[in-house]
């Protein structure tokens with residue numbers, strides 16, 4: 543008895559565009575909270591953002607000073 547090769551169908555998962563946009567926003571927000579020190583923003587804006595997110599940085603264990 544010969545066994546025929548059975549092709550398994552490929553499973554595709556459709557990720558909606560809004561989910562990619564949400565991921566990009568989340569990554570950008572994480573960057574702003576954890577890493578932004580004036581590379582993208584002006585110095586006063588980066589300083590204000592740093593002060594605004596200072597406790598969150600320490601809560602996440604991100605070194606800042």
Ligand SMILES: [Zn+2]
Pocket residue numbers: 596600606607
């Ligand atoms: Zn700090």
